Amino acid sequence: MAQLPISYSASITLNVNGTDHQIEVDHRWTLLRVLRDVLGLTGAKRGCDRGECGACTVLVDGDPVCSCSMLALQVGGRQVRTVEGLGDANSLNVLQEAFLAEDGGQCGFCTPGFIMSATALLESNTDPTEDEIKAALVGNICRCNAYGRIIESVKAAAKSEAS
Amino acid sequence: MKPFKFEQATTAVQASQTHADAAPNARFISGGTDILGEIKESVLEVNILVSLAGLSGASEIISSDLGLEIGALVTLARIASDQSIVETYPALAQAAESVATPQIRNVGTLGGNLCQRPRCWYYRSPLFDCLKKGGETCFASDEGNKYHAILGAENCHIVHPSDVAVALLALDATVVVSNASGDRQMPIGDFFVSPDVNMLAENVLEPGEFVSKVKIPKPSSGTRSVYLKAKERQAYDFALSSVAVSLEVRDETITQAHVVLGGVAPVPYSVPQVDSELTGQKIREVDVQAIGQLAVKDAQPLSDNSYKVRLTASMVARAVSRLISE
Ligand SMILES: Cc1cc2nc3c(=O)[nH]c(=O)nc-3n(C[C@@H](O)[C@@H](O)[C@H](O)COP(=O)(O)OP(=O)(O)OC[C@H]3O[C@@H](n4cnc5c(N)ncnc54)[C@H](O)[C@@H]3O)c2cc1C
Ligand code: SF4
Numbered sequence: 001m002a003q004l005p006i007s008y009s010a011s012i013t014l015n016v017n018g019t020d021h022q023i024e025v026d027h028r029w030t031l032l033r034v035l036r037d038v039l040g041l042t043g044a045k046r047g048c049d050r051g052e053c054g055a056c057t058v059l060v061d062g063d064p065v066c067s068c069s070m071l072a073l074q075v076g077g078r079q080v081r082t083v084e085g086l087g088d089a090n091s092l093n094v095l096q097e098a099f100l101a102e103d104g105g106q107c108g109f110c111t112p113g114f115i116m117s118a119t120a121l122l123e124s125n126t127d128p129t130e131d132e133i134k135a136a137l138v139g140n141i142c143r144c145n146a147y148g149r150i151i152e153s154v155k156a157a158a159k160s161e162a163s
Numbered sequence: 164m165k166p167f168k169f170e171q172a173t174t175a176v177q178a179s180q181t182h183a184d185a186a187p188n189a190r191f192i193s194g195g196t197d198i199l200g201e202i203k204e205s206v207l208e209v210n211i212l213v214s215l216a217g218l219s220g221a222s223e224i225i226s227s228d229l230g231l232e233i234g235a236l237v238t239l240a241r242i243a244s245d246q247s248i249v250e251t252y253p254a255l256a257q258a259a260e261s262v263a264t265p266q267i268r269n270v271g272t273l274g275g276n277l278c279q280r281p282r283c284w285y286y287r288s289p290l291f292d293c294l295k296k297g298g299e300t301c302f303a304s305d306e307g308n309k310y311h312a313i314l315g316a317e318n319c320h321i322v323h324p325s326d327v328a329v330a331l332l333a334l335d336a337t338v339v340v341s342n343a344s345g346d347r348q349m350p351i352g353d354f355f356v357s358p359d360v361n362m363l364a365e366n367v368l369e370p371g372e373f374v375s376k377v378k379i380p381k382p383s384s385g386t387r388s389v390y391l392k393a394k395e396r397q398a399y400d401f402a403l404s405s406v407a408v409s410l411e412v413r414d415e416t417i418t419q420a421h422v423v424l425g426g427v428a429p430v431p432y433s434v435p436q437v438d439s440e441l442t443g444q445k446i447r448e449v450d451v452q453a454i455g456q457l458a459v460k461d462a463q464p465l466s467d468n469s470y471k472v473r474l475t476a477s478m479v480a481r482a483v484s485r486l487i488s489e
Contacts, residue, residue: 007166027169027212030199050200051267063240063269069196070270073169074216117265138398139264 012076016041017085025072032056032067035082043083043112047141054140057113058082064117064139083112086119095119095157104153106144114140118154127158164202168211175375178213179343183371185211191373192216193236194270196263197279205289206296207280215274221375224248230381235274235374239327243268252379254388254407258330261392264399274374277328277338277354278366281321282401283311294319294362308465310403313472315428319358320465322426323365324401328355329425330390332433333407334379340368341375351377355430365429385418386411387486391478392425402426404475406458408482410441417441417449422458422483427475434458437479446487455480 008027013020016039023038035041035058044067047055051069058067059081087093095115098104105111114137121128121136128136133154142150169192172178182189188210192198201207215221221234226247233242242248243260262268262276285291285302292298303311303320311320331351338354339346354366368374382388388409394400405425411418420441424432437458441449455476462472 008168010169027167028164049203051196051263054264054266057266060269064266065270066196066266069199069267071169071192071195071199073171074192074195074214120265136265139266 010073012073014039014072014076014080015078016080017082023072027071027073029072030068031058031060031065031070031072031075031080034072035067035080041082041084044116045109045112047109047113052141053110054113054117055110057116057140059116059120062120062123064120066139081116081119083115086115094161095122095154098157098160099150099153102149102153102156104146104150106142106146110140110142110144114142114150118157121154122158122161126161128154130155164205165208167202167209169214170211171214171217173217175218175341176343178215178218178373179341179371181211182213182373183343185213186370189213189370191274191278193272193275194238195275196267196271197275201280201287204287206287215373218375221274226251228381231379233273233377233379235272235376237273239263239268239271239273239276240265242273242327251382252330252334252388254330254333254390254409255327255379257390258326258392258405258407261326261390261402261405273327273377276325277331277374277377278368279324281365282324283321286321295321295358297363304465306466309467310401311465311468312429313427313459313462313464313468313475314424314432315357315430316463317357317359319362319429321358321365321429322402323355323428323430325431326390326392326402326405326425328431329405329423330388330407331377331379332431333388333390333409333421333423334382335409335421337378338374339376339378340372342369342372346375348378352431352433357429382409383411385413387489389482389485391482391485393474393478404471404478406475406478406482408479408486410483410486412446412487415446417444417446417487422454422479424458424475424479427462427471436460441483449483449487451480451484451487452476454483 045055047053051066056068192212221236225232239259249256336351339348390407392405420438422437458479
């Protein structure tokens, strides 16, 4: 009887935050797994692992997606952006600064996901209404219930980008 | 998770053949937002996932005087925001917009939406070997059936989870399916099958066949449509009950009507009695409450879901009332 393979693997080029990475992936690996365990980018979190909580949100070709619910092989050759690409501890970007200033995070677990959803929103709409902010963030859950502060943070970021 | 092979098909023939050769242990994958959940929860084991994402021509929206053609790979986000769909086929744009979250709509496709598997919590748990998984029992028939069917179900009480299908049926869409030897097409109402016809699938696709596009005839100038969805959570959720209505109105009179219910039956559920009752009525004289009651006349609720009967009646009344006052 033919032996079942232990796994299938393939080599892909993943462009993350502007840099190409040549990576050998198991066909089963999700984008989230590759970001965290292969590339060491731990900003995107593994929350529910089923597309419900949004803690794993990253941008693929500019659009927010749940990186837990896509295989790495689906993303080969496309542009991925994670929270690490926005700014670092020494030079935070406007949204990150706003989340700090407005107290938009409590435990912080969901924060990178919220920031990535908000990034996509502000890139397509520089002056969103509160309803537009809520609609853009509906796929991100905050179990500390900091929603009010999160919405204020996004408003503050839009304001400071406009000024 | 058992190893599986991810195969990127580049042509329809290759996709179809790879799938047919490996049936029943092969599945198609488009966005993956539904099937990866089934695999991760160990509800589904596959040897091979045949990706349709590389097929050319399946990512287009073509709007013409004859109507609309939407490729199976078009994402729900695009359907929800496409100007021609928002203006001319509003029920479809509203249904797509009502699905899940921006993250899921950016990846989830039209084809995957129509072919997604049921959300019955017994079906989605590896612990319950129910009828739909080839087992002997329906665990929902006696209890734990708050989200289950009130109409058209005999042995298995699933509700079809797709929002988009409900709107497409109200808009008289046609589904085009392809395999290695060509295409066949059918009215969307004939695409879906109830568990009484086939317990193990929710549609008529044969091994090697996939949805390649959906066509919608252009509505006449007097036609209006709407999709309404009741959810348990306001943020995002599957439908407790939903309704799509398309009405053609001429000289203040309804000349054609199509009312379709979602979240209440194993398939998107047409109610022809309601359509014929509405047709011919002056819009000012329609008794929307009576129309709502008529839509649920045949309902047979289970132990925990009689709320769906009243909810659905009022959803239908609201949808019709919204359209006749447009
Ligand atoms: C958190 C969450 C919330 C959700 N909420 C909703 C909701 O409110 N309403 C709703 O309608 N859906 C909802 N969904 C389901 C969502 O997965 C679908 O709406 C989505 O459109 C599926 O598309 P996909 O391309 O990702 O499908 P995939 O996961 O790629 O495929 C789904 C199924 O269809 C088959 N398939 C895929 N493409 C084709 C094709 N072209 N031809 C034949 N078979 C095909 C696959 O084999 C698989 O069985 C939700 C999902 C999640 C995770
Ligand atoms: S309703 Fe259908 S899917 Fe759910 S437990 Fe019963 S047989 Fe299984």
